[in-house]
Amino acid sequence: MGIAVVETPTKPFAGQKPGTSGLRKRVPEFQQQNYTENFVQAILDAGLGSKKKGSQLVVGGDGRFLSMEATNVIIKIAAANGLSRLIVGQNGFLSTPALSNLIRKGHEGRVVDGGIILTASHNPGGPKGDFGIKFNCENGGPAPDQVTDAIYQITTKIDKYLIAKDLECDFTQVGRYEYDIEGVGHFVVDVIDSVTEYINLMQKIFDFPKIKSLLAGELTGRKLRVLLDSMHGATGPYISTILVDHLGADPSDLLRTVPKPDFGGGHPDPNLTYAKTLVERLHTGEHDLGAAFDGDGDRNMILGKNGFFVCPSDSLAVIADNIDYIPYFKTRKVAGFARSMPTAGAVDLVAKAKGLQVYETPTGWKYFGNLMDAGRIAICGEESFGTGSDHIREKDGVWALLAWLQILADRKESVEEIVTKHWQKYGRNVFTRYDYENVDAAGANLLMTFLEAQLPAFVGRDFSANGVTYKVAVADNFQYTDPVDGSVATKQGLRIVFEDGSRLVFRLSGTGSAGATIRLYVDSYIPSNDTSRLLLPAHELLKPLVLIALDTCKMEQFTNRKAPTVIT
Numbered sequence: 015m016g017i018a019v020v021e022t023p024t025k026p027f028a029g030q031k032p033g034t035s036g037l038r039k040r041v042p043e044f045q046q047q048n049y050t051e052n053f054v055q056a057i058l059d060a061g062l063g064s065k066k067k068g069s070q071l072v073v074g075g076d077g078r079f080l081s082m083e084a085t086n087v088i089i090k091i092a093a094a095n096g097l098s099r100l101i102v103g104q105n106g107f108l109s110t111p112a113l114s115n116l117i118r119k120g121h122e123g124r125v126v127d128g129g130i131i132l133t134a135s136h137n138p139g140g141p142k143g144d145f146g147i148k149f150n151c152e153n154g155g156p157a158p159d160q161v162t163d164a165i166y167q168i169t170t171k172i173d174k175y176l177i178a179k180d181l182e183c184d185f186t187q188v189g190r191y192e193y194d195i196e197g198v199g200h201f202v203v204d205v206i207d208s209v210t211e212y213i214n215l216m217q218k219i220f221d222f223p224k225i226k227s228l229l230a231g232e233l234t235g236r237k238l239r240v241l242l243d244s245m246h247g248a249t250g251p252y253i254s255t256i257l258v259d260h261l262g263a264d265p266s267d268l269l270r271t272v273p274k275p276d277f278g279g280g281h282p283d284p285n286l287t288y289a290k291t292l293v294e295r296l297h298t299g300e301h302d303l304g305a306a307f308d309g310d311g312d313r314n315m316i317l318g319k320n321g322f323f324v325c326p327s328d329s330l331a332v333i334a335d336n337i338d339y340i341p342y343f344k345t346r347k348v349a350g351f352a353r354s355m356p357t358a359g360a361v362d363l364v365a366k367a368k369g370l371q372v373y374e375t376p377t378g379w380k381y382f383g384n385l386m387d388a389g390r391i392a393i394c395g396e397e398s399f400g401t402g403s404d405h406i407r408e409k410d411g412v413w414a415l416l417a418w419l420q421i422l423a424d425r426k427e428s429v430e431e432i433v434t435k436h437w438q439k440y441g442r443n444v445f446t447r448y449d450y451e452n453v454d455a456a457g458a459n460l461l462m463t464f465l466e467a468q469l470p471a472f473v474g475r476d477f478s479a480n481g482v483t484y485k486v487a488v489a490d491n492f493q494y495t496d497p498v499d500g501s502v503a504t505k506q507g508l509r510i511v512f513e514d515g516s517r518l519v520f521r522l523s524g525t526g527s528a529g530a531t532i533r534l535y536v537d538s539y540i541p542s543n544d545t546s547r548l549l550l551p552a553h554e555l556l557k558p559l560v561l562i563a564l565d566t567c568k569m570e571q572f573t574n575r576k577a578p579t580v581i582t
């Protein structure tokens with residue numbers, strides 16, 4: 015006799031609306047009875063639609079607290095809903111880029127219909143931390159707005175879900191597990207090794223032997239030492255295998271590579287605030303390149319010797335400019351690049367010089383998917399420490415590190431030299447982001463409404479601070495029309511663009527789990543011939559614009575905060 019399907023009555027929970035990147039809430043919220051079950055049922059119904067019966071999905075996540083329980087629930091609900099197969103990372107573990115690859119690769123000759131990623135990315139984990147569930151489509155990328163809206167609609171009306179309650183699957187062991195589901199059919203769980211396929215992919219994209227020679231000192235006569243911080247997140251096993259086993263790095267140069275359900279109590283976000291230890295260790299000057307990665311392995315921060323910070327907008331532009339050094343792109347047509355709207359425009363200048371297209375999308379990796387599927391872009395990135403290419407449909411932290419190493423192997427210069435020469439060639443897009451995390455949502459909304467109401471009157475007006483004056487050319491709420499399918503995303507952030515190309519952007523984050531997070535982005539262009547200012551520290555160059563921004567939006571008045579939580 016097969017395993018019974020139990021139709022379980024349930025009631026909707028308010029607020030199961032996926033944000034920039036899936037549904038993210040505090041762990042106790044997910045622990046409410048039926049909360050996870052409702053959302054998983056909604057994903058299967060809206061995400062798979064008429065394909066649901068017989069379809070197959072990949073499941074995994076960054077191993078944060080609640081991952082095992084959620085994986086179990088997904089297996090039981092998928093079985094009861096007539097899916098034919100789940101491909102599950104061992105222990106429910108897969109980095110986000112690895113999972114995207116598994117979807118795209120297909121499984122045993124059959125198309126994979128999507129995936130479910132269990133992560134809250136860079137947000138802290140543990141019993142009081144954050145958990146998240148995200149649905150990715152058949153192309154390996156995050157579900158577009160139409161799909162997440164449909165998921166949300168179902169969560170507002172749901173009155174039952176189907177579950178094979180008695181199905182037990184030991185997904186801690188690699189292997190094939192098969193079940194008969196009563197009245198439904200055959201169901202398979204393939205528990206796979208979490209790292210192998212991803213490493214195969216990286217070996218196809220990059221020249222591993224050449225990077226190995228670089229690290230060993232065979233290319234320059236000097237060893238290149240890296241210092242890498244996985245922040246107890248998902249990149250640990252991938253980084254250890256690639257860097258130590260394949261590229262010969264010293265294991266003691268890899269930090270926090272053991273994934274932990276609470277990220278060791280840390281905040282797994284690779285930026286100058288939360289990866290401070292890495293920055294400090296680089297200041298000793300023993301290492302030539304540093305990198306840190308976030309909880310689920312899609313974000314990266316790149317640093318040079320002595321902690322030289324590579325702004326993510328610059329990292330994107332440098333990789334784009336040096337794309338020809340990456341073997342994967344030698345055999346493909348590169349049609350263009352893309353960046354999210356708040357990201358500084360450095361990559362635009364590279365595209366222009368190469369005669370390629372550049373696209374400006376709303377914040378969120380999902381907006382790059384259509385452009386990649388249509389062959390319009392090869393490389394894209396965001397200021398939020400995301401860089402990636404069309405090898406998958408997520409950003410990819412380990413890929414970004416390997417891209418830098420591949421470029422270093424050819425150029426045989428330091429990280430700082432490469433970035434400085436980039437500015438000398440193209441000019442410098444100086445950038446900073448101020449985050450006001452977990453502020454009162456009402457105050458944050460008022461700030462945005464207050465500012466938006468004034469935008470039309472700003473056009474043509476002068477703003478001054480510290481003796482510098484900027485004239486407003488454009489002020490609007492950013493709207494994006496997808497050039498591939500014509501879909502329109504409105505209200506994607508308030509922009510004040512000045513005549514010299516400098517910009518202020520104000521947005522409410524879509525990835526928080528409590529209160530609101532206000533992000534203020536400042537982008538200012540210094541032409542390459544302005545040699546007296548080109549190499550000055552970013553905070554000095556941006557001071558007047560920051561003062562103008564804070565004053566214009568009345569930040570302190572609306573948020574009661576004198577200073578941001580994080581500056582990147």
Ligand code: G6P
Nearest residue numbers: 034035378379396398523524525
């Ligand atoms: C995630 C998304 C990115 C996005 C970032 C910040 O990492 O994948 O695409 O840029 O969050 O989003 P937020 O809405 O918090 O600014």
Ligand code: ZN
Nearest residue numbers: 135136310312
């Ligand atoms: Zn992430």
